[in-house]
Amino acid sequence: MPGTAPEAAPSWALELRDVAKSFGAVVALRSGSLAVAPGSIHALVGENGAGKSTLVKIVAGVHRRDSGVVRLHGNDVDFGSTAESKSAGVAVIYQEPTLFPDLSVTENIFMGRQPVGRSRRIDRAAMYAEATGLFQRLGVAIDPRRPARGLSIADQQIIEIAKAISLDASVLVMDEPTAALSGVEVDRLFAVARSLRDEGRALVFISHRFDEVFALCDTVTVMRDGEYVSTDAVAETSVEQIVSRMVGREVAELFPKTPAEIGDVVLDVAGLSSTGTFHDISFNVRAGEIVGLAGLVGAGRSEIARAVFGVDGYDAGTVHLGGVAVPPQKPRAAIKAGMAFVPEDRRKQGLVTESSVARNVAGVIRGRLTHAGLLTSADENRAAGPWAGRLEVKTSALDMTATTMSGGNQQKVVLAKWLSTEPQLLIIDEPTRGIDVGTKAEVHRLLSDLAGEGLAILMISSELPEVLGMADRVIVVCEGRITAELSRADATPETVMHAATASVSHAVPASTQEVTA
Amino acid sequence: MSDTLLVEPSAVSPTKRIVGELLRSREIAVGTVLVLVIAFTTIKSPSFLFSDNGWRDLLLTPSLLLLLAVGQTAVIITRNVDLSVGSTLGLTAYFTGKLFVDHPGLPIIAVFVAGLLMGALLGLVNGVLVAFFRVPSLVITLGTLYIYRGIFLSWAGSSRINPSDLPHGFLDLGTKQILTIPVLTIIGLVALGLTGYYLYTARGGRELYAIGSDPDAAVLYGLPVTRRVIGAFVLCGALAGLAGVVYTARYGTVSSNAGYGMELQAVGAAVIGGVAIFGGSGTVWGAAIGAFLLVTINRALPVVGISDFWQRAVVGALIIAAVVLDRVLSARQERRLIAARDETREPSA
Numbered sequence: 001m002p003g004t005a006p007e008a009a010p011s012w013a014l015e016l017r018d019v020a021k022s023f024g025a026v027v028a029l030r031s032g033s034l035a036v037a038p039g040s041i042h043a044l045v046g047e048n049g050a051g052k053s054t055l056v057k058i059v060a061g062v063h064r065r066d067s068g069v070v071r072l073h074g075n076d077v078d079f080g081s082t083a084e085s086k087s088a089g090v091a092v093i094y095q096e097p098t099l100f101p102d103l104s105v106t107e108n109i110f111m112g113r114q115p116v117g118r119s120r121r122i123d124r125a126a127m128y129a130e131a132t133g134l135f136q137r138l139g140v141a142i143d144p145r146r147p148a149r150g151l152s153i154a155d156q157q158i159i160e161i162a163k164a165i166s167l168d169a170s171v172l173v174m175d176e177p178t179a180a181l182s183g184v185e186v187d188r189l190f191a192v193a194r195s196l197r198d199e200g201r202a203l204v205f206i207s208h209r210f211d212e213v214f215a216l217c218d219t220v221t222v223m224r225d226g227e228y229v230s231t232d233a234v235a236e237t238s239v240e241q242i243v244s245r246m247v248g249r250e251v252a253e254l255f256p257k258t259p260a261e262i263g264d265v266v267l268d269v270a271g272l273s274s275t276g277t278f279h280d281i282s283f284n285v286r287a288g289e290i291v292g293l294a295g296l297v298g299a300g301r302s303e304i305a306r307a308v309f310g311v312d313g314y315d316a317g318t319v320h321l322g323g324v325a326v327p328p329q330k331p332r333a334a335i336k337a338g339m340a341f342v343p344e345d346r347r348k349q350g351l352v353t354e355s356s357v358a359r360n361v362a363g364v365i366r367g368r369l370t371h372a373g374l375l376t377s378a379d380e381n382r383a384a385g386p387w388a389g390r391l392e393v394k395t396s397a398l399d400m401t402a403t404t405m406s407g408g409n410q411q412k413v414v415l416a417k418w419l420s421t422e423p424q425l426l427i428i429d430e431p432t433r434g435i436d437v438g439t440k441a442e443v444h445r446l447l448s449d450l451a452g453e454g455l456a457i458l459m460i461s462s463e464l465p466e467v468l469g470m471a472d473r474v475i476v477v478c479e480g481r482i483t484a485e486l487s488r489a490d491a492t493p494e495t496v497m498h499a500a501t502a503s504v505s506h507a508v509p510a511s512t513q514e515v516t517a
Numbered sequence: 518m519s520d521t522l523l524v525e526p527s528a529v530s531p532t533k534r535i536v537g538e539l540l541r542s543r544e545i546a547v548g549t550v551l552v553l554v555i556a557f558t559t560i561k562s563p564s565f566l567f568s569d570n571g572w573r574d575l576l577l578t579p580s581l582l583l584l585l586a587v588g589q590t591a592v593i594i595t596r597n598v599d600l601s602v603g604s605t606l607g608l609t610a611y612f613t614g615k616l617f618v619d620h621p622g623l624p625i626i627a628v629f630v631a632g633l634l635m636g637a638l639l640g641l642v643n644g645v646l647v648a649f650f651r652v653p654s655l656v657i658t659l660g661t662l663y664i665y666r667g668i669f670l671s672w673a674g675s676s677r678i679n680p681s682d683l684p685h686g687f688l689d690l691g692t693k694q695i696l697t698i699p700v701l702t703i704i705g706l707v708a709l710g711l712t713g714y715y716l717y718t719a720r721g722g723r724e725l726y727a728i729g730s731d732p733d734a735a736v737l738y739g740l741p742v743t744r745r746v747i748g749a750f751v752l753c754g755a756l757a758g759l760a761g762v763v764y765t766a767r768y769g770t771v772s773s774n775a776g777y778g779m780e781l782q783a784v785g786a787a788v789i790g791g792v793a794i795f796g797g798s799g800t801v802w803g804a805a806i807g808a809f810l811l812v813t814i815n816r817a818l819p820v821v822g823i824s825d826f827w828q829r830a831v832v833g834a835l836i837i838a839a840v841v842l843d844r845v846l847s848a849r850q851e852r853r854l855i856a857a858r859d860e861t862r863e864p865s866a
Contacts, residue, residue: 100727
C-alpha cells in the first residue's frame with residue numbers, strides 16, 4: 001500500500017526499514033524500505049534520483065546510512081566497507097561495471113579471494129577451471145585468460161555476474177544489469193537469475209524496462225523522491241499502476257513524436273566502410289526528420305555514428321552535410337559544418353564531470369564567448385542559462401558540478417551543450433539509456449520539438465519502442481551492414497528484429513527496402 | 518541452463534600458449550637488446566666480457582640499480598612512484614658505515630638487517646603520507662627526497678665513510694664471487710626472485726596490480742587499498758635500504774652524494790622493462806633486465822667510443838622508445854581483442 005512500509009517478518013533475507021542518507025545538504029534517501037524474501041526476485045523501480053542506487057550502495061557498504069535499520073537474515077548489520085558486506089554474503093552488481101582492465105577476466109572474478117594452495121600460493125589452475133565452469137554455466141564464450149581490457153559492456157556485465165555467482169552470495173543486488181545487453185544476452189541473464197532464485201537466494205533487480213520486471217520478478221517495490229511508495233506482487237499489478245506511482249502522475253504518452261515537415265537532405269552518407277567494423281553504409285537524413293538506427297548491441301551502430309562525426313577514421317566512402325563534404329577524422333570540422341554528437345557513454349565521452357554545468361554547456365562554443373582570448377564564468381553562465389532553462393535541468397545553480405547529477409540531468413546537460421552550437425544535424429546515441437520514465441518522456445518530447453524546428457536527427461537506440469515511436473524512418477544494422485530501411489508505417493517490432501538478426505549472407509528482402517523520403 | 522554451451526576449449530595447447538606468450542613478452546625483447554649490446558661491445562673490445570674483471574663488472578655494477586628497480590616496480594604497479602629511493606640509499610649507506618665505526622664488533626648480517634629496517638622505516642613514512650593524506654606520491658616522495666638527503670647531509674656534515682672504517686669481511690663482499698657470480702649480485706637476484714614470486718603468486722601481490730589498474734574499482738571490491746599501498750612503499754624502502762648496505766660494501770666510501778639521481782634511473786629501468794607508469798601491469802623481471810640494460814649501455818658506450826653527451830641521450834631515447842612502444846603495442850592489442858570479440862559473436866547468432 002502506498003505510504004506504508006512492508007510488514008516485518010523474521011524470514012526476510014534482506015530487510016531495510018526507514019533508511020536515510022544525506023550527502024551534505026542533498027538528501028539522497030529520505031526513507032528507504034525494502035523486504036526481500038529468500039528464493040524470490042524483487043524488482044526495485046523508481047525514477048532516476050529516486051534513491052535506488054543510494055539504497056544499493058548502503059546495502060553494499062559503500063555508504064553508511066544516517067538512520068534506519070538494515071537486517072540480513074534477521075540480524076542487524078551496519079557495513080562499513082564492501083569487504084564486510086561481501087563476507088556477509090551480499091553481492092552487488094553496479095550500474096557501471098568496475099573491472100581491472102590490465103588483469104585477466106579470471107583474476108577479475110577472484111581478486112582478493114583467489115583459491116590458494118600450500119603456503120598461500122594462488123592456485124592458478126584451479127582458478128581457471130572454476131572460471132571456465134562459471135562461464136559454461138552462464139553459457140558464454142569468454143577466454144578466461146584474456147585481459148578485461150577491450151571487453152564490450154555486455155561482456156563486462158557477464159564478468160560482474162560471474163563474480164557475484166562465485167561469491168556464493170545469499171543476497172544478490174543487480175543495479176540495471178540489462179541496460180547494455182541485447183535480447184539474447186538478457187534471456188541468458190534471466191535464466192541464470194531464475195536458477196539462482198530456485199537455489200533459495202534472494203535477488204534484487206533494478207531496471208527501467210518494465211517488460212523485464214514483469215517477466216522476471218515476483219515482487220515489485222516502487223520508490224519516489226528517496227521514499228518508499230509501495231510493494232506489490234507482480235501478478236497483482238500493472239505497468240500503468242507502477243508508472244503512475246513512480247512519477248506520481250499519469251504518463252499519457254511515452255513517445256510523443258509529432259509529425260514534422262520533412263525538408264531537404266541534410267546528411268548524406270555514401271559507401272562508408274571500415275574494415276572489421278562496418279561495410280558499405282549509405283543513408284541520408286533530412287531536415288525535420290528523425291532517423292532511427294536500430295540493431296543489436298555490437299552491430300556497429302555507434303561505430304558508424306563515430307565515423308560520420310569524424311571521431312574514428314574510415315577506409316572508403318563520403319559524408320556530406322548540407323551538400324558540403326565533411327573531411328574524415330576531423331570532429332572539429334564536423335562541428336563547424338553543423339554536426340552535434342551526443343555519445344552513448346555520457347560520463348566518459350559527453351561530460352567533464354568535475355566541471356560545472358555552465359562550463360560543460362559552454363564547452364563547445366567557448367571560442368565564441370571569449371573576450372580578448374579570456375573566458376569568464378559570467379560569459380559561460382550567460383550562454384548556458386537559456387539552454388539549461390529550456391531543458392529543465394534540475395540543478396539549483398549552473399555552477400553545480402555535473403558529477404553529482406542524476407543520469408537524466410546529465411543527459412540534458414550534454415544536449416544543452418550541443419544545442420548551443422545551433423547544429424543542423426544531431427546524432428544521439430542511446431538518448432535515454434539509464435534514464436527514468438519521466439525524464440525519458442521529456443527527452444523524447446524535446447527531440448520531437450527539435451525535429452519540428454527543422455533539425456535533422458540521427459538517433460541510435462537499443463529500445464525498440466523508442467525507435468518505433470520516435471523515428472520517421474528506421475535503418476537496421478546487423479553485423480556492420482544495413483539490412484533494412486523501413487518507413488514509419490512499415491516498421492514493426494517484427495520487421496525490425498527480423499532485419500536486426502538477419503545473417504549477412506542473406507540478401508535484403510525487396511519489400512523492406514522501401515525508402516520514404 | 519541452456520544446453521548449447523558456447524565455451525569451446527582453447528584450441529592452443531598449454532605449452533604452445535606459454536611459448537607464444539614468452540616470445541611476445543617484453544622481458545624477452547629487452548633481454549634481446551641487452552644481449553645485442555653486450556655482443557656488439559664485446560666484438561669491439563673482447564675484454565668487455567671475456568676478462569675476469571669484465572665478467573665481474575658486467576654482473577656487479579647493475580646490482581644496486583637492480584635492487585632499486587625491483588622496489589620501484591612494486592610501487593609503480595600500484596599507480597604510485599617513489600622518488601626518495603636515491604636519498605634512502607644514501608642515508609642507509611652512511612648509516613651502515615656509521616654502525617661499523619660506532620660498534621666495531623657488529624656481525625655483518627646484523628648490519629644488513631639494520632640497513633633493511635632503516636630503509637623500511639623511511640618507506641613506511643612515504644607510504645603512510647601517501648595512503649592517509651591522499652596526496653599524489655609524486656609530490657610526497659619529492660618532498661622526502663629532499664628531507665632524507667637533508668638529514669643525511671646534516672648528520673654526516675663534512676665527514677665521510679672510508680674503507681679504513683669498515684671491517685675486511687664486509688669489504689670483501691664487494692669482490693667475493695660464488696661460481697664467478699659476485700655475492701652482491703646474488704643478493705640482488707635473491708631479492709628479485711622473492712619479490713617476483715610474491716607479486717605473481719600471492720593474493721597481496723595480485724592486489725597491488727588490481728589497485729594500480731583501477732583504484733576506484735579496488736575500493737568497491739573491498740580490497741585493503743591503504744594497507745597494500747603502504748606495504749609497497751615499505752618494500753621499496755627496504756630494498757633501497759638494502760641497496761645502501763650493498764653500496765657501502767661495493768665502494769667502501771660513502772660521501773654525501775651517494776645515490777644521487779638514482780631514483781630516476783630506477784624509474785627508467787622499470788619503464789624500459791615494460792612496467793606501465795600508470796600502474797597495473799609489468800613485472801619485476803622486466804624491470805631487472807631494464808636495470809641491467811641501462812647500466813650496461815652506460816658502460817658499453819665509452820668502450821665503443823661514444824661521447825658523454827650521447828651516452829645520456831641514448832638512455833633518454835631508450836626510455837621514450839619504451840613508452841612509445843608500449844602505447845603502440847597496447848593499441849594493437851586492444852584492436853586485436855575487439856576483433857576477436859567480433860569473431861566469437863558471429864557463430865552465436
